[in-house]
Amino acid sequence: GENVEQHPSTLSVQEGDSAVIKCTYSDSASNYFPWYKQELGKGPQLIIDIRSNVGEKKDQRIAVTLNKTAKHFSLHITETQPEDSAVYFCAASANGDYKLSFGAGTTVTVRA
Amino acid sequence: DAGVIQSPRHEVTEMGQEVTLRCKPISGHDYLFWYRQTMMRGLELLIYFNNNVPIDDSGMPEDRFSAKMPNASFSTLKIQPSEPRDSAVYFCASSLAGTGGNLVFGPGTRLTVL
Numbered sequence: 001g002e003n004v005e006q007h008p009s010t011l012s013v014q015e016g017d018s019a020v021i022k023c024t025y026s027d028s029a030s031n032y033f034p035w036y037k038q039e040l041g042k043g044p045q046l047i048i049d050i051r052s053n054v055g056e057k058k059d060q061r062i063a064v065t066l067n068k069t070a071k072h073f074s075l076h077i078t079e080t081q082p083e084d085s086a087v088y089f090c091a092a093s094a095n096g097d098y099k100l101s102f103g104a105g106t107t108v109t110v111r112a
Numbered sequence: 113d114a115g116v117i118q119s120p121r122h123e124v125t126e127m128g129q130e131v132t133l134r135c136k137p138i139s140g141h142d143y144l145f146w147y148r149q150t151m152m153r154g155l156e157l158l159i160y161f162n163n164n165v166p167i168d169d170s171g172m173p174e175d176r177f178s179a180k181m182p183n184a185s186f187s188t189l190k191i192q193p194s195e196p197r198d199s200a201v202y203f204c205a206s207s208l209a210g211t212g213g214n215l216v217f218g219p220g221t222r223l224t225v226l
Contacts, residue, residue, distance in 0.1 A: 034214065043116075043203050043217030044155070089155065098143055098207065099168060100215065102155040 002027040004092050006103025014111050019077040021106045023090035026071065030092040033066060033073045034100070038087045047088075048075070080110045116218035118204050124224045130192040133221045135204030136185055145215060146179055146189050147203040155203075161187065162209075194225045 003026040013019045025033075031052035036044035050057045050064045050073065057064050061080075066073040077084055087107050091100040117136040125131055137144045145160040159169040164181045172179070176195070181187040191198055201222050205215040 036217075041219075043205070043220050044215075045217065046214055049214065098145070098160060098162075099157055104154045 002030055002092055002101035004090060004101045004103045006090050006106060008106060009104065010107045012109045012111060013080050015080060015082060017080055019080055019108055021075045021088055022072060023103050024072045025092040027094060029094040032093045034091050035064060035075050036089045038089065044089055082110050082112055084108060085110045116204055116206055116216055118218040118221050120221060121219065122222050125194055126226050127195055128193045131194045131223060133189040133202050135187045135218060137206030138216055141206035141208050143207045143209065144181060144187050145205040147205060149201045149203060196225045199223055199225050
């Protein structure tokens with residue numbers, strides 16, 4: 001089965017700085033890579049996703065890059081704000097397979 | 113839309129008791145998922161349904177766990193008998209065919225088994 005590894009497990013950044021979270025996956029058949037944000041006491045919420053036919057996708061302050069050859073993908077948050085503090089999860093799945101395999105999560109803390 | 117609705121939000125029970133968690137997916141979504149979240153194991157997929165039919169239950173840990181989806185608007189996850197190691201947050205999520213992994217999660221049920 002798919003194995004997704006996520007680093008770092010915790011990340012503390014100064015407000016306004018950038019944050020980068022990296023994930024690797026094992027199954028070369030995986031072609032869908034979403035990122036979820038989980039705030040305290042809530043369920044994970046999809047914030048951005050990328051499919052294997054593109055290498056990069058951006059939505060305002062967040063962007064995701066994908067390197068299929070190396071089997072890794074990353075989340076970039078620019079100009080971080082206090083409301084970006086949360087746990088972020090990467091995930092992967094193969095086409096037509098609704099079984100998402102999640103990374104272990106990264107706790108991001110934005111210091112004011 | 114009110115989103116995915118789960119009940120109860122918190123459940124405290126004693127070992128050996130039966131626990132039933134409930135979920136109402138988003139109207140029109142044809143996939144429903146049950147996940148369990150713990151510090152040690154992260155987010156684990158327990159089972160998922162498509163059009164009320166269980167597709168993959170390979171993540172269900174033991175026979176003590178069972179899930180049903182009698183109709184498109186309701187699903188249950190039952191644990192009988194419950195054990196302390198079942199303590200976790202259980203999430204229900206739903207999605208629409210064609211959106212791949214675009215899951216919409218509910219707020220979760222925090223289960224504590226004493």
